[in-house]
Amino acid sequence: MARENGIRAEIVAVGSELLGADRLDTDSLYLTGELNRRGIAVRRKHVVGDRRADLAETLREALGRADLLIVTGGLGPTEDDLTREAAAEALGVGLERSAALVERLRAYFARRGAAMPERNTKQADVLAGAESLANGWGTAPGQWLERDGRALVLLPGPPRELRPLFAEQVAPRLESWLRRRLGREPEPIVMVRLGIADMGESAVDEIAAPIYSAFDGIETTILAARPGEIELHLRAPASEEPRLHALRERLQAALGLAVYTSQGLALEAVVGEQLRRAGQTLAVAESCTGGLLGARLTAAAGASCFFQGGVISYSNDAKQALLGVAPETLARHGAVSGAAAGEMAQGARRALATDWALAITGIAGPGGGSEAKPVGTVFIGLAGGAKVEVVERRLVGERERIRQWSTTIALDRLRRALAGAAAA
Amino acid sequence: MARENGIRAEIVAVGSELLGADRLDTDSLYLTGELNRRGIAVRRKHVVGDRRADLAETLREALGRADLLIVTGGLGPTEDDLTREAAAEALGVGLERSAALVERLRAYFARRGAAMPERNTKQADVLAGAESLANGWGTAPGQWLERDGRALVLLPGPPRELRPLFAEQVAPRLESWLRRRLGREPEPIVMVRLGIADMGESAVDEIAAPIYSAFDGIETTILAARPGEIELHLRAPASEEPRLHALRERLQAALGLAVYTSQGLALEAVVGEQLRRAGQTLAVAESCTGGLLGARLTAAAGASCFFQGGVISYSNDAKQALLGVAPETLARHGAVSGAAAGEMAQGARRALATDWALAITGIAGPGGGSEAKPVGTVFIGLAGGAKVEVVERRLVGERERIRQWSTTIALDRLRRALAGAAAA
Structure with a gap:
């Protein structure tokens, strides 16, 4: 304190x-x-x-x-x-x-x-x-x-x-x-906000606690900010600013690529800035999230320079007609599958002529789950360059939490891909 | 009290x-x-x-x-x-x-x-x-x-x-x-929640106050629930239930079609129920809201029986390629115009082969406004049957408020159209 x-x-x-x-x-x-x-x-x-x-x-x-x-x-x-x-x-x-x-x-x-x-x-x-x-x-x-x-x-x-x-x-x-x-000039407080995506609160704390507990006099708070996102807030009097930044650097080194910001930016703002800097564009294809990813990307003004739009493919007809997903893919693997996610991403990229496209398909619940694909099963597709990358996740929680969390994973996949491309 | x-x-x-x-x-x-x-x-x-x-x-x-x-x-x-x-x-x-x-x-x-x-x-x-x-x-x-x-x-x-x-x-x-x-059986409290769309808080109160103030012993609260939506909560002990419903009926009669629920339902749930009952389907085309209307329609499970999906047409290219908006319309009237909203709705209805389509295009701000079309200018298009209806609004507030409010107006236009169709 x-x-x-x-x-x-x-x-x-x-x-x-x-x-x-x-x-x-x-x-x-x-x-x-x-x-x-x-x-x-x-x-x-x-x-x-x-x-x-x-x-x-x-x-x-x-x-x-x-x-x-x-x-x-x-x-x-x-x-x-x-x-x-x-x-x-x-x-x-x-x-x-x-x-x-x-x-x-x-x-x-x-x-x-x-x-x-x-x-x-x-x-x-x-x-x-x-x-x-x-x-x-x-x-x-x-x-x-x-x-x-x-x-x-x-x-x-x-x-x-x-x-x-x-x-x-x-x-x-x-x-x-x-x-x-x-009886003196009050010392201002300086604060650093680290944003961490796609890591659990206890996983973050396990890595971070041994580091920050060695920094007496710097107050550290871990917050589960949004589903799939953790914030680490570091606060200290201005005279401690060099130590605050030393702590920040050690935390960033230990948490690695999971840290998406040290300036308190939103994940979507970080991704937007990466795209802007690369001069590249993005489209989305959303099934269970129904538009939530697009809404998040456009929550702040200025998205029009990288976000072209997308397709809300809630029905199978929409997946076929607007995204060109093959009927056999849907018949063989189902609409909630890695194959469908990959084709949705490719379809959105093609339809909107963008550099990148993100696709989300999943079972947000509460109904619709099965033993093989329980509620919370989500597939994220990322299309870019010649590649399509698909990840599968089993998320836990209520419908809205699963939907929000899915958008975070999607944004984070693209962030990591863009960071890799920039580093290469 | x-x-x-x-x-x-x-x-x-x-x-x-x-x-x-x-x-x-x-x-x-x-x-x-x-x-x-x-x-x-x-x-x-x-x-x-x-x-x-x-x-x-x-x-x-x-x-x-x-x-x-x-x-x-x-x-x-x-x-x-x-x-x-x-x-x-x-x-x-x-x-x-x-x-x-x-x-x-x-x-x-x-x-x-x-x-x-x-x-x-x-x-x-x-x-x-x-x-x-x-x-x-x-x-x-x-x-x-x-x-x-x-x-x-x-x-x-x-x-x-x-x-x-x-x-x-x-x-x-x-x-x-x-x-x-x-020293007695506690009397349960009964509650009625009226939802009112697209009317200001003071306009609601002007109509409602003279009515509810005549009902002693029933507690009435007006809440500005979400942008463009007002809730009236009526509470009374169970013994007063007949008077509570008498008050509800008088309020509903006075407020008319602006009341979308007397059962505390969300506006999107009311619209969903109307569509389900009519066996009809819906698509969306979203510009400034970027997917928010679709996200709202799919927030509750079960939307798949009426919601087909839609197009997030953030860029002009997307409006043309995916919704078939005419380049001349965009050139002559701009992307934020009644003509564009109408063509977007028609395009979404065609692309997703639905009974109805809602389109939203507007200037959510903070930048992008002009004297003729200030920040908050929003056009809502509704296509259904042989008709396309377009309304223009000037909304006030921050970006997210304008976006949320736009989705409420859109849902409410469809609700009124469906109520009219059901009454006819």
Whole structure:
């Protein structure tokens, strides 16, 4: 835990909708990232509904423990928006209505051609002693209050308001407060994200743990990021940056080609960059994934310079008509077979006139499995140059996991082939 | 809040990984759903790391407030797994090692051909007075403890262990406890989920609020579920079921064809069911969505009886070669145009010999927009029978949002066409 500077933060998310079965507090992930980058650890998080007594009690308890308390949500204009009132109660201070803020709110509505509803005036109530934080993206201003060396921050819940408000208004105050708290310039935290494809979490840990455990003071986290992908996060204070990179290099050497990025890039972005650099193009042929691989390749803008498109060959007719898979192949080996995967890849490459093509066919389940080909059996075909390479995998998990995992294996086959071609 | 029975629950999720910037506690959503169905409201949620003092303090505070406290995680065999110890400390009771549980653990490892590591024995420690809850899906048993009419439940964190363990071991104990607490049979909660496509949240609320606000005692929640989709959740005790359905009917009548389900089905499942019932087939042609519509149609098993497949026509070459879009159409109107969308739909229908075809072409951004066709401009083509229908939309948001939203509009166009055909 060397990355911590001893400052203890807590986050309270306010809103009854966050206590239901449908919605999680995602603001705290963003805030935690921003705090961690500044060496501040989040020690507890809380979710509390729109009951004033619950909210005031939660805030009172957290204020008794935390050096820094960030509260999100409950700053709207409705009766249910009680964060201001509860914070005043918890702190034992009053709320003061700011005439300047009332004017700002009126102007906000006027710009939209509307009169300000009367109820919005309560958004101009500021905790005694607090600074108001102008919100250019909505009606709810934030608040910043320091007392006895501790800081309380109130922020609106919607991410499109919270994030820019944090960056513009909170970050500079936070850094100044941190400087004063620590009595020195706070040391920034540096982070490295290694992405590892097609290796299990325990296999990665078995190789990585003996290495990283020798690097005291560098915090290492293993995350099962997506099916078939593992992330290793390395974090250290900036003064440890040379050692951080020494650790990164040792991990990369030990994990070899399984590491697809040391810069936190997505696997599809790495493959896209390889293709761009080689000036080559790609097509896909998808059966059980139904378009998921194409969707993943086009999730980020800019894919058009290497991705031509593909065929979703869900039915056997489509495999024959659009990809030219031979009826005998389907009859003899089945649509889920190495032979079919190979012909699908060749067919997509031919139909879209590309340098490379990836094909996926498999049994994503829950039905359709057999003893010879149980649910999770997946064949990946890769066509390029004069070669067609096919791999078979037995994946474990639910349908969506098997589908996602298949796209990762497919992308990783191409990545390894492109890396080999570049090295040759 | 008529659905509540006055029982106050809190949930504590344990694990330092849940205090980072990458991972949220999703167990609490599942647990909240299970509790709400039994009329129990969750009043607060907490996340706390693997520090024993923090954990014990959080549990002590929550035990002082909650009638029912569920703690997830921290039941593993490592040094960081401290939930048992912290709960014992918070309750002021001892831990007793169960010889029977040690035997069970040994047997668990033996079945996997391994000796039990010594450290796993601590998983056999049970709070004095607690029942151990057998975990058939992993090594960490749960625990159930009643004291002074209150209940404490410890559960393992991994969802694939927590969920079956809850269903098998916790649910019956919870219901028995609830019966004793309330001194009567607990009244189950009934719930209706209306799905509404292609209408904004405020437009839905404007129509729905005057209706549901006249139904006291039925809790109504509006959720912006996915881009372009709104959910209305209606909840009431079982005794109110006739009024719940009266409300549902009034909402359906007022919202009309925009309601695609009153049974909580996904939009793609509704469309799939319509096609199945009509014995008709579907193909897709996707440009900016890159396969997302196909992926969505095949997310649930069973799509093969209506979904033939499609073409991902990311490049203009693919639009011409695989869908037969005329070069003049692309030259005169551009690839993002109503004419192109119409020809793409017709081409997909022809290539895959289906009854219907949906096509999507648009500018998902962030680049590529112009004054005439800004980012978010999307054309949806629907071919079926002798007709081709094209709609144009201007969607707002980030790239992934625009792509998701486009697939919803496409599915909804087909749903409305099929509903019209069925009514005719």
